Amino acid sequence: MGSVFNDAHHGDDDFDEGLDDGLDNDFADGPDEAPETDDPFVSAAWRAEQVRAMERPLLERGVPLMRMAATAAAHVAQAMLERQPDGPDVADAHVLLLAGAGDNGGDGLFAAAELADQGANVVCAATGRTLHAEGLRALLDAGGRVLALDPEADIPGAAVPDAQDGTDETDGDPLERVMDLYENADLVIDAMTGIGLKGALRGIPAQLAERIGADRIDPRSPALPVSEPAAQYPMVLAVDVPSGVGVDDGTLPGTYIPADVTVSFGALKPCALLPPAAYACGQVVLVDFGFDTSRVPVAVELVSAAETRRHIRLPRLADNKYARGVVGLITGSDAYPGAAVLSASAAARANAGMVRYLGPERAERMVLDRLPEAVFGEGRCQAWVVGSGIPDGDHADVDSPQREAIRRLLEPYAVGEANWPEPESLLNIGLDDLPESFEDLMAMLAPTYEGGQESLPPVVVDAGALDLLPERVPPQVVITPHAGELARLLRSRGQAVDADDVERDPLGCALEAWRLTGATVLLKGAITVVVGSDGPDKPRVVVNGNAPAWLSTAGSGDVLAGSLGALLAQAAADEDRSLTLKMADLAAAGAFIHGLAGQLASGSGQAARPPVVVYDEDRDRLAEAMAPTSEKLRDATPFAPIGKPILAGDVIAQLPNVYALFASMNLSEWN
Template sequence: MATAARAVELAVVHALRERTGGVAGGRVVVLVGAGNNGGDGLYAAAGLARRGVGVHVLTTSEHPQAGGLAALRGGTARLVPLAQAWPAQALRAVADAVGPADVVVDAVAGTGVTGGLRGVAATVVAATREAVEAAPRPPVVVAVDVPSGIGVDDGALPGDVLPADVTVTMGVAKPGLLLPPATVCAGRVEVVDLGLDLTRRTPAAARLTDADVADLWPVPHREDHKYSRGVLGVVAGSDRYPGAAVLATSAAAPLAGMVRYVGPDGAARHVLDARPEVVVGSGRVQAWVVGPGVGDDDTARLRDVRRALAEGLGTVPVVVDAGALLALPERVAPTAVLTPHAGELARLLSAWGRSTSRADVEADPVGAARRAVSFTGATVLLKGATTLVVGPSEEGVAGSSDGTGTVYAQADGTDWLATAGAGDVLAGVLGALLAGRSADVMAHPPLAARLAAAAALVHGRAARAASAGGPLVALDVARAVPGVVATLLAPPLRTGPGGRMPG
């Protein structure tokens, strides 16, 4: 608890310095519940008071953590018990304290709460949120371990939650900090090392880092040639939507040894105008991308899709997108990666007999993705502001109760990425990556999920690079992909004695 409280205290100190230029004289409100989470808040409040910070502690429990209360006594922090206060008094106390505050610390509830906050805690958190939103200069919100009231295990938002700017979480990131929709309430997540040994544990949720992607990405060797680097087949675009073919092949071409395009002459001409190195026509491939820009009613293109699925499924990895999703057979291997957005996943689940709306998927994206994995056996990449990837659990490794494995949650993009054609670019990046590691994926199918998460990270980073904080189009993202991969694969700079680069 001392380590945790110290980390919270330092996070508040950092926020105060950024906001006010100093620490002493800053104004901090600490919301404190019962248990260890409240104890972290109390010890942090005591430390801040010793630094000359004006601290208001609002308690929502009749029995705050005893050691933390003892640490607070004798200091300058002001303690305001709200557990027995009339609702009107509690609301007024919250408004009076939060309005002029520089920082609010949420230490109401941690991992022990399920089903949302209740009683005084719910009232105080809701009132604090209103006060933060109404403040002329809203205070910085620091959450202790998790924003109080989120679904810690599934990322749900079952009730009132105070969105955080920073979450200081203990030991390991909790699933609810990574999974939507709750992840939007977590802000920047800082993990405090408590010395836990997690090497033999399979995470329920994970987020790949730059180093993970560098380890996963196939890098050519001196003896490689275009065929050994991976050949990707692409069935995308149509006379109606030729742009999807251009985007998918443009993203894939720099990453693969070769891209083969299968499609109508009109779309093929557009592809060759943009990427003359693409080979038009079928042939041997190490992975397929099928479906971008293919309409559900495009009989001719769906024939190409079904032909590629028949050739590829079970033989090489296959990315199944857009119009190809409803052409899937009932069961496939995890080496098939489905890439729906929320609306497409709702249609799929409904087609499989589970009536589902887009709103249902958006309310419980993790559950919807897991159901799709259970129905099909495939790996599922659900596109969104936070892209989720989940596949079947590995044999001998405990996953969730429905047989699915770790959920990868990648939030690497920018809001500007919500633009037409972005999914076609992602399909091309993922297809090229799977082609480059085709033999590894076929030998160990669960690898497909990690590679899909890696592709989502690269796609998101490329969008950030292309955006530079402003608008973009999908082709900008495709053009930024090679530079992002180069940056991820660049060896770290090493300095010699005295900080100088070795000669």
């Protein structure tokens, strides 16, 4: 399952005819499979200590988890070899196992023993001073060989086969030996460290990861769909997690070995979903041990098609345009009028009842040109979008009327004020209505001061409006910064952070912004990280990974802001007051819709975090599930699997098709 639109297309109601525009490439009619990607289990991740807690009862009952893990890893290794068009059979394969002293190494040893049993030529490079005793015995019994890298190692049976030149193990630099083996291997099994990693890799594992990682990390390589046949040998299979990645926070604290496939045991760990570590995981195959996850709070969640669908409001018989949600936009400027067009068009094509635009005359004219349906001036709105295409405080005119309008719109959201206006009154504010000062605004709204801050309409605060955000706001304020903008926001609140810091630790920085502002934080990136409120002082972390790399294009952010505004307006049209605890999921659903529109527009099967494959004991079904995207989409689109360049307007044009895909999902599930 390499593509999210399959995920969006699994219902009973077959979806193919009747949507010519944009879907004529039959893209949406891809393989009708993988309903399991809607299983919450494959879209949730738990921290290492939580995973250990879930393992414990099974281990106490004597369930042989390590052997189960190893067999799964061996099957996955075989599937990797078999999918290479001219790859070797297992019996002829050269396998290099990098094994640490812990249980992760144990998994690797048993898995490698199974491959050696089938005739594979296996060499284990032991990176610690010991090896899992039974695993070692199994590998040696199966004919595998062991090279100890640590001079202090005490590993019975470790002997170095002649790597190249017939000399014995004491010759030469053992690291060089491993690199020779690496260069001649078909498959590397990385079992140096798993969830027991503390901090950054050090010692021999760090040196190995540095050498091998440097060979495999090329920032200039294009974004390809995962699971395509290897462009380079050897392929790397990571056992549980790629060694060296920050298991719980998704960072890359030091050297690491990026994997083609990561076989994850029992449950996903956050590193499988969070950037940048998720990029190092490649295709993720999840082995279900039957953990009881019911009492363990999810640490990080991947938004799914099923979850996104829950937030979409299909039109009803008795609807009028207001009932379907009205989006108000204060976006675009004389300097960037195009952002007004893009954000308003995106909102209008994303299932909103109406779009109301407030901005300078030139931008208004352009919006009207492209969107005759838009209305201008005051009136009711269920959600707002502000700031896209508006210069920030460093670049705007001091008396920019739009910034002033946004400032006034946001002022009532400032937490800490004694009184809050009823939403009704705020909903009805137009640009011309906005009084001169906050005091005047409050006076105007005075008769309706009753509601709490949670009843204010949701608002997307983007780009140039981020520096207008009040110190603290309620969760229905969604901020949508990219890394540079988030760094700036954090600096304005006393944190010494730059864009690189945000890219190194997106979760940590998004959490910090959430803590400091109270806003729902949507941090844009190849994988979008959303942090919102899950109750008092309790964060909810949701990520979206379906966007193809083509979506990094001018105006993409304006489209996201507009279409997210439309989603929020739909939700608010129904919910009135109870969006507060749904905002993280709503924001992530907005990112999912945007990413899916990008996939449809570009015809791309590439995605930063494609759906997770569930391990299947049946070898054929496993091979099918792990099959390359190009194979799955071969007949679906001439552009598969990589796709084609797109403009922001192409993404907007696909938004109705995204909604159509959701509308076509099993109708009985809509209730």
